[in-house]
Amino acid sequence: MRLFQRLRNKSSSSTSSGGSNYAYVTARVRAMKSNLLPKETYSRLMNMDLDEITRFIGETQYQQDVDELARKFSGVDLIEHALNRNLAVTFSKLIDISEGELNYLITEYLKNYDIWNIKTILRGKYYNATLEEIKDNLVSAGQFKYNFLSEIAEKQSYEYVIDALSNTDYYPILMNYDGTNLPDIENQLDKLYYQRLFNAIGTPKSSDRKLFSKLIRTEIDIKNIKTMFRMKKEGVEGDELEDLVLDGGLRLSLKEINSLVPLPFADFINSLEKYPYWDSISDFADPEMESLVDLETSLTKYTIKSASSFSHVYPLSIVPIMDYMISKKNEVNNLRIIARGKAANLGEDIIKNQLVI
Incomplete structure (x- = not known):
C-alpha cells in the first residue's frame, strides 16, 4: 500500500505547473542517442x-x-x-x-x-x-x-x-x-x-503538448491499422472488431474506422490509399498475403521516421526525447529478436524480416 x-x-x-528543463534534457538525450548502435x-x-x-x-x-x-x-x-x-x-x-x-x-x-x-x-x-x-x-x-x-x-x-x-x-x-x-x-x-x-495532455496549447499529442495520436493510428489487418486476416468482423480499436487517432477517427470495418478485405485495403500511411504498406498490403510481419514492420518504421523528422524541426521540445525513447526501444527489440532467433535456430532471412532497421 x-x-x-x-x-x-x-x-x-x-504536474504541468512546474518549470520544465527541456534544453538540459534534450542535450542529455543527444548524448544518449549517440550511444545507440x-x-x-x-x-x-x-x-x-x-x-x-x-x-x-x-x-x-x-x-x-x-x-x-x-x-x-x-x-x-x-x-x-x-x-x-x-x-x-x-x-x-x-x-x-x-x-x-x-x-x-x-x-x-x-x-x-x-x-x-x-x-x-x-x-x-x-x-x-x-x-x-x-x-x-x-x-x-x-x-x-x-x-x-x-x-x-x-x-x-x-x-x-x-x-x-x-x-x-x-x-x-x-x-x-x-x-x-x-x-x-x-x-x-x-x-x-x-x-x-x-x-495528462489536456487541451494542447503549448507547442510541446501539441507535438506530444500528434505523436501519440499517430501511434494510435498505427496500432489501429495493425489491429484491423490482424482481425481482417483472421475473419473477425463487425462489432467484435470495432471493440478492439482505440479512439483518438490523428487521421483515422472512430467514424472512419467504423466505415472501414464492414468492407471486404480487398476493399478495405484499397480504402487505405487516401491515408498518409499508405506508402509504408502499399508493397505488402494484399488480401492473399500469408504473413503480416513485413506490413507491421513497415508501419513501425513509419512511427520511428515520424518521430525523427519532427525531432530535427523542433530540437528543444519533447519530440527529440520521444524520438530517443522510440529508437532505444526499437534497438532493444532488434537485439532481442536476433538473440531469440539464434537461440531457436531460426533462418537468417526469418530473423532479418522481423528487424526494424
Missing part, C-alpha cells in the same frame, strides 16, 4: 552465435547490465534480462533528470510499460508459461519496479495476481477478468492508458 501511495505522490507532484551492427550480429553476441553486447552501453546479471543468468536469458534492465534504467534516468511539465508527460507516457507487464503476467498464467519465461519479458520502465513485478509473477494463479494489484488504478478493469476474457481485458487496459495520457 505504501508503495502505491509513494507512486501517486510522485506522479501528482510532477549503428545500423550496420545488426548485419554483424547476424554472423555471430549467442556467446559472441553476449560478448559484443557486453562491450557496449549494456556492459554493466551484462556483468551484473551474468552471475544469475546465461545464454539468451542473460541477454533478455540485460536488455530489459538497461531499458528500464535508461527510461528511469529520463524521469529523474526531467522537471515540471516534461517530467509529467514522460512519466505518463512510460506507464505503457506497466500495462505491458500486467499483460505479460496474465498471458503467462493463461498460457501456462514458466516463471522464467514470464520474467524474461518484464520491463520495469514504468512505475512498477522489477522486484514488485517479480513477486506478482510468482503468484500461483491470476486471482492472486489481480489481488496483488488491488491498490492500483488498473484494478477496476482487472477485477472483471474471469480467466477466459483476456483479449477484452487487455483492450480495456490499452484504452485506459490512452485515456489517462490524453487527460
Whole structure:
C-alpha cells in the first residue's frame, strides 16, 4: 500500500505547473542517442552465435547490465534480462533528470510499460508459461519496479495476481477478468492508458503538448491499422472488431474506422490509399498475403521516421526525447529478436524480416 501511495505522490507532484528543463534534457538525450548502435551492427550480429553476441553486447552501453546479471543468468536469458534492465534504467534516468511539465508527460507516457507487464503476467498464467519465461519479458520502465513485478509473477494463479494489484488504478478493469476474457481485458487496459495520457495532455496549447499529442495520436493510428489487418486476416468482423480499436487517432477517427470495418478485405485495403500511411504498406498490403510481419514492420518504421523528422524541426521540445525513447526501444527489440532467433535456430532471412532497421 505504501508503495502505491509513494507512486501517486510522485506522479501528482510532477504536474504541468512546474518549470520544465527541456534544453538540459534534450542535450542529455543527444548524448544518449549517440550511444545507440549503428545500423550496420545488426548485419554483424547476424554472423555471430549467442556467446559472441553476449560478448559484443557486453562491450557496449549494456556492459554493466551484462556483468551484473551474468552471475544469475546465461545464454539468451542473460541477454533478455540485460536488455530489459538497461531499458528500464535508461527510461528511469529520463524521469529523474526531467522537471515540471516534461517530467509529467514522460512519466505518463512510460506507464505503457506497466500495462505491458500486467499483460505479460496474465498471458503467462493463461498460457501456462514458466516463471522464467514470464520474467524474461518484464520491463520495469514504468512505475512498477522489477522486484514488485517479480513477486506478482510468482503468484500461483491470476486471482492472486489481480489481488496483488488491488491498490492500483488498473484494478477496476482487472477485477472483471474471469480467466477466459483476456483479449477484452487487455483492450480495456490499452484504452485506459490512452485515456489517462490524453487527460495528462489536456487541451494542447503549448507547442510541446501539441507535438506530444500528434505523436501519440499517430501511434494510435498505427496500432489501429495493425489491429484491423490482424482481425481482417483472421475473419473477425463487425462489432467484435470495432471493440478492439482505440479512439483518438490523428487521421483515422472512430467514424472512419467504423466505415472501414464492414468492407471486404480487398476493399478495405484499397480504402487505405487516401491515408498518409499508405506508402509504408502499399508493397505488402494484399488480401492473399500469408504473413503480416513485413506490413507491421513497415508501419513501425513509419512511427520511428515520424518521430525523427519532427525531432530535427523542433530540437528543444519533447519530440527529440520521444524520438530517443522510440529508437532505444526499437534497438532493444532488434537485439532481442536476433538473440531469440539464434537461440531457436531460426533462418537468417526469418530473423532479418522481423528487424526494424
